[in-house]
Amino acid sequence: MQRGLMQQSGEHWGSRIAIVAAAVSMAVGTGNIWRFPRIAAEWGGGAFGFAVTIAVVIWAVPLLMCEFLMGARSRLGNVGAFRDFMGRGYAWAGAFMACVTLAIMGYYSVVTGWCLRYFAAAVGGELGPDIDGQAYWEAFTANPALTAGFHALAVIAATTVVYRGVRGGLERVLEVLLAALLVIIVVLAVRAATLPGAVDGLRYLFVPDWPRLGDARLWLEAFTQVAWSTGAGWGLLMVYAVYARDNEDIATNSSVVAVADVLVGMLAAMIVLATLFAIAPTPQFTEAALASGNVGLTFIYVVELLAGMPGATLVTPLFFLALAIAALSSLIAMFELGTTNLINFGLARHAAAITVGLMALALGLPSALWLAFLDNQDWVWGVALLASGLLTAAAILKFGVERARAEINRTSDLQVGRWWSICVGLIPLVFVVLFGWWMHQAVTSLPGRWWNPLETFSVGTIAVQWLLVFAVVFGLNRFLAERIARGPMSEPPALASSRDGGKGGR
Amino acid sequence: VDAELAFWMMLFLGGYAAVLAFLLTRVLRRR
Numbered sequence: 001m002q003r004g005l006m007q008q009s010g011e012h013w014g015s016r017i018a019i020v021a022a023a024v025s026m027a028v029g030t031g032n033i034w035r036f037p038r039i040a041a042e043w044g045g046g047a048f049g050f051a052v053t054i055a056v057v058i059w060a061v062p063l064l065m066c067e068f069l070m071g072a073r074s075r076l077g078n079v080g081a082f083r084d085f086m087g088r089g090y091a092w093a094g095a096f097m098a099c100v101t102l103a104i105m106g107y108y109s110v111v112t113g114w115c116l117r118y119f120a121a122a123v124g125g126e127l128g129p130d131i132d133g134q135a136y137w138e139a140f141t142a143n144p145a146l147t148a149g150f151h152a153l154a155v156i157a158a159t160t161v162v163y164r165g166v167r168g169g170l171e172r173v174l175e176v177l178l179a180a181l182l183v184i185i186v187v188l189a190v191r192a193a194t195l196p197g198a199v200d201g202l203r204y205l206f207v208p209d210w211p212r213l214g215d216a217r218l219w220l221e222a223f224t225q226v227a228w229s230t231g232a233g234w235g236l237l238m239v240y241a242v243y244a245r246d247n248e249d250i251a252t253n254s255s256v257v258a259v260a261d262v263l264v265g266m267l268a269a270m271i272v273l274a275t276l277f278a279i280a281p282t283p284q285f286t287e288a289a290l291a292s293g294n295v296g297l298t299f300i301y302v303v304e305l306l307a308g309m310p311g312a313t314l315v316t317p318l319f320f321l322a323l324a325i326a327a328l329s330s331l332i333a334m335f336e337l338g339t340t341n342l343i344n345f346g347l348a349r350h351a352a353a354i355t356v357g358l359m360a361l362a363l364g365l366p367s368a369l370w371l372a373f374l375d376n377q378d379w380v381w382g383v384a385l386l387a388s389g390l391l392t393a394a395a396i397l398k399f400g401v402e403r404a405r406a407e408i409n410r411t412s413d414l415q416v417g418r419w420w421s422i423c424v425g426l427i428p429l430v431f432v433v434l435f436g437w438w439m440h441q442a443v444t445s446l447p448g449r450w451w452n453p454l455e456t457f458s459v460g461t462i463a464v465q466w467l468l469v470f471a472v473v474f475g476l477n478r479f480l481a482e483r484i485a486r487g488p489m490s491e492p493p494a495l496a497s498s499r500d501g502g503k504g505g506r
Numbered sequence: 507v508d509a510e511l512a513f514w515m516m517l518f519l520g521g522y523a524a525v526l527a528f529l530l531t532r533v534l535r536r537r
């Protein structure tokens with residue numbers, strides 16, 4: 001394998017700390033703050049933490065290493081990386097992965113806008129002790145100028161960072177954002193844990209309810225949380241790795257991402273659950289908060305809880321600042337994914353960044369205006385991330401899992417053992433189980449209507465939207481394989497052409 | 507002091523923090 005070739009634009013991270021910070025800030029997103037606490041509380045606290053640790057080892061760490069390897073060695077975004085690792089007939093797989101993450105980018109910028117709005121409201125003193133969380137949320141989401149306006153603000157912020165490039169934009173901004181986020185999370189966790197009555201919440205979170213480990217659903221929830229939260233299978237680390245310096249340590253850097261992500265999730269769970277148990281006026285309030293879903297818990301119940309907390313004027317803005325930073329730093333990674341893939345198609349960075357910004361603005365607008373549309377997109381493309389993870393594992397299996405492991409170990413301080421190859425081999429099985437479970441849930445929750453593509457959470461809507469994207473990327477495979485830039489692993493055009501019988505790709 | 511809670515907090519938070527600290531020392535050693 002050739003070495004020493006930098007990505008076609010010549011950009012790269014200035015230091016190892018820069019790429020690690022960027023990767024951690026990519027993984028730590030809203031899922032750590034609004035999903036981990038809720039799911040951990042629902043599934044037996046410490047028992048869930050135990051299952052999450054297993055899922056990190058089996059799913060997150062191996063996949064993150066696969067992604068890092070593919071980006072760093074191919075020096076190309078998702079489409080080019082899949083082409084060079086699997087062959088010219090598989091550029092569609094990278095395009096599918098990119099489409100999934102870009103579809104998520106569309107509504108994720110809307111969510112980032114919500115976080116920015118609530119931060120602004122907290123700073124402006126709008127989330128005071130008399131706040132009616134439900135009424136405030138409904139008034140906000142019923143105001144299209146506000147939801148679309150803050151969506152646009154998030155798009156402008158992310159575009160500006162990506163426009164300025166890897167060192168001038170991403171590196172500078174993400175290091176500061178991550179440092180600020182970690183400080184705020186630790187401060188809030190200590191504040192929450194020292195509230196009178198917080199011990200009940202901490203016990204709920206950390207002391208294992210062992211019999212729950214026998215419940216298959218706990219394991220499914222743990223693997224799902226890890227798949228969605230650590231960024232494994234999103235293709236984002238693959239893109240950040242494109243700009244890695246030569247001989248970057250793949251094994252250690254990827255492991256930092258997964259471990260830091262879970263640790264931040266646990267700290268966020270301390271904040272939410274300790275506060276909930278210490279401040280909630282009644283046990284019914286606690287129960288309703290935990291059953292209210294990500295959005296309800298964060299934007300309705302937590303708002304009311306923080307408003308009644310000692311030091312609320314400082315704690316509420318800090319909480320929503322942390323949420324906004326976590327969301328924005330993940331959104332920036334999604335913008336970079338789109339930008340890098342477009343750069344591989346020959347666009348200059350500035351043109352690529354603006355194109356992605358305009359695309360995000362358009363893709364997110366329906367989600368900004370209709371919550372049901374956002375819910376549908378979250379369902380369709382959230383589950384698709386599992387398929388992206390499967391495709392990543394498939395790429396490495398086709399490339400040769402032992403060959404990939406040797407390639408990782410060649411530049412890694414920590415040497416990866418055979419366990420890694422076994423885990424990569426297990427990923428298709430984990431995908432089948434997780435995907436089957438989610439589809440089973442969708443069928444049983446919508447009896448008689450599960451096939452309907454117009455239902456928000458149906459199997460039908462997934463089938464139609466996935467098939468649409470699949471048909472487009474599969475149909476365009478030859479075009480994608482030929483037009484994408486060549487990297488250090490790419491076959492010379494003449495050889496590629498003769499292998500295809502002179503017909504190019506599929 | 508809730509000894510049981512302290513044990514499990516140390517195991518989860520301390521465990522993850524220790525692994526992260528170990529990995530970060532590797533990152534800092536070879537910047």
